[in-house]
Amino acid sequence: MGEQYARTYESPDGFRRQTLRDHLDGTGALACRFADSVGLGPLASAAAELHDLGKATGAFQRYLLDGVGAKGSVIHAYQGAFAVEDASYSAHGKVNKSISRLTRDMLEVAIASHHGDLPDCIDHGGSDSFFNHMGSSEKDDGNYHYAEVKSNVKELGLDIDSLCADASKNLGEVYDKCIKGRRANRDFALGMLTKYNYSCLVDADRCDAACFGDPDAVPYYAANWDALIDAFETYNARLSADTPINAVRADISRQCMDSATRPTGIYRLSVPTGGGKTLSSLRFALHHARQWNKKRIIYVIPFLSITSQTAATFREVLGLGDDDSVLLEHYSDAGRGETTHDTEIADEQEARRRLSQERWSQPLIVTTMVQFLETCMASRGTKLRKFHNMADSVIIFDEIQSLPSHSLDLFKEIVNFLAEVLGATIVLCTATQPALENIDKTVRLDLADNPELVTLSKEQRRVFRRVNIVTQQQPLPIAGDGGLAQFVLDKARENGSCLAVVNLKSEARKLTQELRSLGAQSQGFTLIHLSTSMCGAHRNDALAEVRAATASGEPIICVSTQLIEAGVDVSFGTVVRAAAGLGSIVQAAGRCNRNGESVKPRNVYVVPVSDDDEKGLSAVRDIKRGKEIMIHSLVPLASKNPDFDLLGKEALDMYNTAFYKDKVEGNELKYPLPDGTNAYDLLGFNKAARYEYNTVTHPDGPSAYVHCLAQSFRTVGRRYQVIPNLTKSVVVRYRSSAGTDSRELLEQLRDEYDPREKVRIIRRLQDFTVQLFDADFKKLTERGLITLADDDFELYVLESDDCYDMNFGVVPDAEQKDLFF
Structure with missing residues (x-):
């Protein structure tokens, strides 16, 4: 047939067409560039060069050029997967059958799914396999025009056997180096590697298409680490070390910079609240990125409240403007709707949606744990296209103790894969570092040989002891005589300012209303409410008012949900914390006497709220369980033993042991699903589905399922939510x-x-x-x-x-x- 085209584009300069060969070569070059830094260029290139083979048919050309057929009616994604299945893998001599089978599996799922989402390799009930649809009956189906595709391959100048053989050799080398001997879950890693390859393909395909219509549509960002480090160090030199706390903060920052020469791996930054870990971790990341030529820094924050605050701090420290292309804030998917259909004819709506989907290609990304986890767990290309840009980066997780327990084992496998296979350096930051490697030892966390970035002496840690924890066991209602609102108002009168942190948005609203009814404002207090019911700009304004009042010593009461506990740099005369997990209590305490304004330690009150006012806790299981442990175990122990320190390591270890014990035994750390399965198993070996497939659906013997990949990508992708509902x-x-x-x-x-x-x-x-x-x-x-x-x-x-x-x-x-x- 004559010239074959991949797409058309109507521009102010006229009607343009992109040839199929140009698109395949352009996509292949981009995918190879994306994956080269981790040594997977040939694998990604093979997927990209073959992904649109199905366009080499008369039916597709008539659809594209003449509008024959409805949108999406001409199938073109599966034919490249058929070609992968039929290819010979012997171009380099002896074939490793296991690796060639794995290569086939990875290429086929990526190519066949590049306009939708990754499939379930075995469906959830074990009744069918994606790979069953790579057989002769599908290839002979006239809707695929596969015979015509094969006859037209020569015109495209593609050597499919060589592409597949190169990909197999490449995958074998990476497998032997990074996966074969790993102690963590190999099948989970292979699933993540499949997602990585798919991400490279999808992003390369979208970028090549966008750049054909508009060469400037997909900008390239190159990190200038030298310039960013110069800006940081200039700012840092102005910071004072004139107080004991500031002197220790400066030492923490220096140790982080000195640790930047360590090799790629998984590290911990464990410093007390108020220790300056935000800027110290950034300092490590900048110097480490320059030392090891990393592509970008990704800063992952647990709460929406401080995302914009952290981004604003980074812009100030690094001398960046609000619209500077160096830094991207990504914490909302508003305006980034899912791609729901396949089209190659100019469709402005679809093109704009694809352009809006963040790629995380900038040198500095500030995002949330929700975005991070839901990207890694996704199956759709719209979500996964940015996944490959996590490779060869520095990823900092702030307040890691806030990681949802239902995803703990998934998180460990993800960061293991990112560090060991994709060359990312991981930093886990917190003041209450849970020993993740000791929780559910069946799932490893492969920390670096010397994982602590900072070591503090007892004397240095003692500097941060600025509060006393005062507990009570009797629950209080929010309203009424002797209720929580009256308690908060009394403590505010005694101390000049008070932060009250509660567990639910409904509590925060009710407590604020009750304080208003009690006349807090008429008594001279500024009354501020903070919760995620407020938009980010609203929260920023409220926080600015809080900072101004606390800095000037004005009377203020702030009522907040736990969003204020992570990284918000404010200091109150006292804090009242509704009973919750120990980590939350420690974080809330970090907002009291934060800079040592009072030589004498100030009080932080831990008060149980009545069950009637916390009915919603049944939907927030981690907070409810943490509250129970505190009320029934640690608080009574502290009451009986004055020497028992609720802020000490012994208390934290006891709390974590109690918190995770039942969760480990009940497989609650693997993201359990309503049908009794869990995301961890479905993204790994998928034993239950393999068993059903082999013994029930296809009872031909124990080796009926011959494929390397069995992951249920689509099932997990569509069911996984960090915050349910x-x-x-x-x-x-x-x-x-x-x-x-x-x-x-x-x-x-x-x-x-x-x-x-x-x-x-x-x-x-x-x-x-x-x-x-x-x-x-x-x-x-x-x-x-x-x-x-x-x-x-x-x-x-x-x-x-x-x-x-x-x-x-x-x-x-x-x-x-x-x-x-």
């Missing part, structure tokens, strides 16, 4: 103290045509989003209060001012006033 992000109506108004940004978005400018606006709108649970999203949508503001980017907006309170944020049950449709 959390649904879409919505933009709310809010004007920040800096003058940025979400309504104005939405108007700009509606009037804008340039996709790149739309992406810039969407990034700014992240600060004005709130994530809603399924029930609240449904409730507000049914009332007509949530609308789809932008079809191109699937951007949802809460249209009601009445449902966004200037004190509390989103209030789903608020009554509407004068609402006209």
Whole structure:
């Protein structure tokens, strides 16, 4: 046949066509470049060179050029996978059958799925296998035109046998070096390697397509570590070491810099609250990245509250502007709708959505644990396309003790893979470092030989002892005589300022309302509420007010959920913490007398809240379990033994042992699913599905399933949520103290045509989003209060001012006033 085309594009300069050969070569070159840094270039290149073989048919060319057939009606993804299955792998001599089978498996799932999501290699009930559809009956099916594809391969100049043989040799070398002898779960690692290869293919495909239409659509970011280090060290030189606390902070920072010469591996940064670990870990990352030529630094934060604060701190320290291309904040998927269909004909909506999906290609990424875990657990290409950019990077996990327990074993396997196979250096930061390697020893955490980045003496640690923990066992209601609100107000009067941290958003709202009823404001206190019901810009404004008041010594009461416990640099005269896990109590204590303003230690009160006011804890199992351990074990022990230190290592070890014991025995650390399986097994050997396939569905003997990959990628990808029942992000109506108004940004978005400018606006709108649970999203949508503001980017907006309170944020049950449709 004549010239074959991959896609068409209508531009102001006319109608353009990209040849199929150009697209395959361009995608192959990009995929190879992505994977070369970890030695997997040939594997990624083979997937990319073969992914669109199905376009080499008359049916696809008529569909593309003449519009014959409905969108997506001409199948073109499977034919490349068929070619992989038929290829010879003997170009380099003797064939390792196991490695060639693994190569086939990896290439086939990536190629066949490059416009959707990775499949279940064996379906969840063991009744079918993805690889059963690579056989002769499918190849002979006229809908695939596979015979025509094979006859046209020569015109494309592709040597499929050599590509596959090169890929197999490459995979064999990496397997022998990084996977064969590893002590961690090999099958889990092979699944992650499959995702990595798929990520390289999907991102290369999207980038090549975008650059054909617009050569500047996908910018390339090269990290200038020297310049960033110069900016950091200039800023750091201005920091004072004139107090005992500041002197220890400076030593922690120096040790982090000195540790940067250590090789790639998994490390820990364990320093007390207030030890300056945010900037110290950044210092390590910058110097380590320069030392080992890493591509980027990824800073992963547990709570949305401090993502923008941390990004702002990094911009200040590194001398970056708000729109500087060096740093990307990514903590919301608002405006980044999933790709739901396959198209190669110019489709502006689809092109814009693909462009908006973050690739994490910038030198510095600030994101959340939700984004990190849900990327690694994803099966869809829209989520996984950024996964390959975690390779050869420095990844810092702040407040690792906040890792959801249901994903602990998954997390260990992921970071093992990132460090051992993809060459990433991992840093686990916290003031209450749980010994992850000792929790569920059936799943290893392969720490570096010398994992501690910093060592502090007893004297240095003693400097950070600025508080006393005062406990009580009698639960208090929030309202009423002798309730928590009255207790908080009393402690605020005694100390001038008070932080009250509770476990639920409903508690925070009720406590704030009750303090208002008790006259806290009329008594001179500024009263601030903080929770994730507020958008990021709203929380930033509230935190700025808190900082200003605490810095000037003004009377203030702040009521917050646990979001204030991680990395928020504020200092109160006293803290009242609703009973919760020990890690949360230690973190809350870090907001009291933080800089040693008082020579005498200040009190942190741990108070159980009545069950009637914490009914919602049944849905937050980790917090509920932590509260139970504190109330029934550690608090009574501390009451009986005055020498028992709730802030000491003995208490932390006792707490972690009690917290994880039942979870280990019940497989609760492997992300259990309702049907009795768990994500850890489904992404590893998948023993149950193999058994069902071999003995029930195909009872031909124990070797009926011959493939290396058996992972249920799609099942896990579609069921996994870090926060269960959390649904879409919505933009709310809010004007920040800096003058940025979400309504104005939405108007700009509606009037804008340039996709790149739309992406810039969407990034700014992240600060004005709130994530809603399924029930609240449904409730507000049914009332007509949530609308789809932008079809191109699937951007949802809460249209009601009445449902966004200037004190509390989103209030789903608020009554509407004068609402006209």
